[in-house]
Amino acid sequence: MTNKPEKTLVLVNLGGPRTPAEIEVFLKDLFSDPFVFDLPLPEFLRIRLARFIAKKRAPKVQTAYASMGFGGGSPLVEETEKQALALEKILNNDSRVQWKVLVAMACAYPNIRDPKFTKPGPDTIYLPLYPQFSRSTVLSTLSILESKFSECPVGSGGYVPHFGLEPKFHQISAQFISDFFTNQLFPEQYLHYPDDKPNCDWKDIDLVFSAHGIPMRLVKKGDRYMEEVELSVKGITDELRKYGYRGNIHISYQSKVGPAKWTEPSTIQKITELAIQGKHIAVYPISFVSDHLETLEEIGEQFKELTWEKGGKSFVRIPTLSVYPEFIQFLADKVKQTDSGIKHCVCKEKGGESLRHCRFKD
Structure with a gap:
């Protein structure tokens, strides 16, 4: 028994099918x-x-899911649950509050629309695990919560804003990349931890920051995702230079679906270009913090094969931050701050439009 006040934190991710039976539900x-x-x-x-x-x-x-070796499903839910457990431990060690950390997905299960996920506020806080703002991720999540509760969570004290532009996040990301190349990480904590390392000094490698792409139609509607990706990369690059990194930095976008124009250059185009030049290539998933299909299969397998096919000298996939202790501590600190200080419409500023029940709408 405890006399501590109880609070709930809900980690929100896009989602992924846990089994083959959930694939069509996820896509719907x-x-x-x-x-x-x-x-x-x-x-x-x-x-x-x-x-x-x-x-x-x-x-x-x-x-595609069958090829990953996770029983025909995605490991994203399980990976997010690992982050939830790590975060719950830190919050309960550092706080006078008794925390319970849950996992919710925007698509498939456990579904954020389930009644067990209650209204955002001081006692129930939502933390979307998207570093950069996009209409397709952050605004989508806020819209789901707004539809459910007839209130946008922003400014309620129950929502943690996206964090990809924060200098602390840049520092942690650079430290993580350095720790990866200098063998300071614990491989057992990461899925499909890369055995391959570049046969050159990592400080000279061509580093590709690969973000999930979005249709340019969203950008034309006011989505500032590309700008945020670029600012995130600049911040991390500045920090990497402090570790002695002197290689070339590239930004690209992956996972295009359909014939419409998407953000460019594509990661396939960028890796092809670098491989033909005989470069040593490393890819870091700038817009993901939990491993899943795009990081393990697309980056880890497809892009690696493309590098060898086109003449690249070496290729390595850098894992996502996952349960990296400094990152989990960073999230814990963000949770304690929440968003009660926000007094304007983030959705309109970053995504081009306000939601119907925005508390800051003119």
């Missing part, structure tokens, strides 16, 4: 989201098309 949730699958169509047509695409893509996606 993903493509049904108007902030993700944004098309200039009447809503009833957009939803029908979203469901058709989800059903059509399911078999192809199932093959």
Whole structure:
């Protein structure tokens, strides 16, 4: 028994199917989201098309998940649960509050729409694990919560803002990259920890910061995601220089879906270009903090094969931050601050529009 006041923290991630049976559910949730699958169509047509695409893509996606070796599903939920346990431990060690940390997904299960995830406020805090703001991630999550509670969480004291522009995050990311190359990490804490290391001084390697791409249609609507990715990379690069890194930095975007124009250059284009030049290449997933299909399969396998095919001298995938102690402590500190100091509409500033129930809407 304890007399400590109780609080709940909910870590929010995009989601991933835990089993093959959940793949189509995951895709339906993903493509049904108007902030993700944004098309200039009447809503009833957009939803029908979203469901058709989800059903059509399911078999192809199932093959990709099967290749990862996690029972035909994604490890994202399990990886986020590892982060939740680590964060709960730190919060309960450092606080007079008794914390319980839960995991919720925007797509598939455990679904953020479930009644067990209660209204954001001083006693229930939501922390989306997206470093940079995008309509397709942060604004989407806020929209789901707003629809559920008829109130946008921003400014409620129950929401932790995105953190990719913070100098402390840049410092931690640079330290993590340095620790990776100097064998300071604990491999057992990371999925598919890379055995390969560059056969050159890591301080001279070409470092590609690969972010998840978004359609340019979202950028035209006011999404400042590309700007935030660039600022995140600049901040981390400045910190890496303090460790003696002197190589070339590149920004690229991965995981394009469909024929529409997406953010560029694509990571495939960038790696092809560098490999043809005979470069030593390392890829760091700048927009992810938990490993899943895009980091393990796309970066870790497909981009590695592309590097060898096009003549690159070496390739290494740098893991996500995952349960890196300094990162978990950083999140714990963010949780204690929440967002009660915000007095303006972040969604309009960063994503181009306010939600219906925005408390700061003019």
